[in-house]
Amino acid sequence: MDGPVDPPAGPGADPAVVLGEGVLALLTELHGDGGAVLVLDDLHWADADTLDLLHYLAGTVDAGPVLLALAARDDEDHHGVAALAAHPDVTVVALDRLGAEAVAALAGTRASPPRDLGDLLARSEGLPFLVEELLDAGPGAVPPSWAGLVARRLGALPDGARAVVDAAAVAPGDPDHRLLAAATGVDEAGVLAALRAAVAAGLLAAADGRLAWRHALTRDAVLAALLPPDRAAVAGRLAAALEARASPATGRRRPRASPRPATTGGRRPCWSTSRAATPPGAPWATPRNCSCGPGSWARSPVAWPPSGCGCSDCAAGRPRR
Structure with missing residues (x-):
């Protein structure tokens, strides 16, 4: 022919x-x-x-x-x-993600290249589209296009699943169905159904025998969509659930934290978990002098940035004063 x-x-x-x-x-x-x-x-x-x-x-x-x-x-x-x-006449070519040098070259085309190229690489995960979107959005911000995509996926979740996904975004590490059940009050079957729905919606993904966020920026977008009081409430329930995990029967010493941290140096301390000083599963409440309100709870330092308690000091990862 x-x-x-x-x-x-x-x-x-x-x-x-x-x-x-x-x-x-x-x-x-x-x-x-x-x-x-x-x-x-x-x-x-x-x-x-x-x-x-x-x-x-x-x-x-x-x-x-x-x-x-x-x-x-x-x-x-x-x-x-x-x-x-899968068409027999189609050839599929998989493209590699950008490495550090390529991200730096792409960022270098801008009039004002970012100072922290490592953060840009980590947040974009080497996707050229996200590199450009993050450069347009500015440091620490979630690009509007990505926020809109995540919002549509959140809106497609069945009733009750949104609360589980919100708690998973605030919680440290990968989604843990047992921790999420304790923090949300949803039974284990309901949490598992919500996590399956999040996978189907493209928010989470199963890989290498673990459940993780489909993209690091997806978690940031879910967090950004939470109102500060809602995020604080979820964080408090997660902190209580983590505290309950440190059972005296294990023989581990359970650190105690004052429920009313004192004001230090004119700045109110917030609370953060410290993995280095605590056995796995046990929370360690440590005051960090920062600008946030008392009683806030921040994720483990290994998860920073941008998921601290929400104040400017925690978001910047500033050392304790």
Whole structure:
């Protein structure tokens, strides 16, 4: 076959075939024997009709000098994209994420490159789109586009699952269903159902035998969507649940913290956990002189930034004074 065939006519004609032959005829008319490259990005957002068209074109473009160059994110579970990638005439090329040098080069194109390239690399996880979005958003901020994406995914969760996901964002480390059950009051079966829904929504992912956030910035977006009083309340319940884990029966010494930390040097101390000084599972409440209110609870220092208690000192990871 040396070119596009005449499109079938009649009520029984496949719309993908009709449109596909029209696209091939248009490209042939515009470019002739010189060939053409049809580029489509963000294919994970494509609707079913577009994917049907591309599936048809994938099997027919070899009839003429036409190349399809399609791009889609590999962290989106999209059945249509997966079916297109499995087409025998499609070659899939996996792109590596950007390393430190590439992120620095991309950031260097800006008029005011960021000072902390390590933080930019960690928060973007080497995704070029997020590198640029984070540069536009500024230090410590969640890009509006990413915040909107996470908000839509949170909105798709079933009733009751949002509270579990919020608590998972505030809690230290990877989501722990037992800790989340104790902190939210939801039974274990309900927590597991909520975590499964979060995986289906693209908020969490199972990898290497553990459940983790799909992207580090996803957790930041969930935290940013929480009102400060709600975040403080969740943090308090998590702190109580962690405290309860340090059972006297284990023989471990349970550190005690005053429920009313005193004001020091005109600045009110907040509370943070210290993994280095505490056996696994036991909380260690340590005053940190900062600008936040009393009774706040911050995650372990290994999780900083940006998930401290929320004050400017904790967010900046400043040392104790």
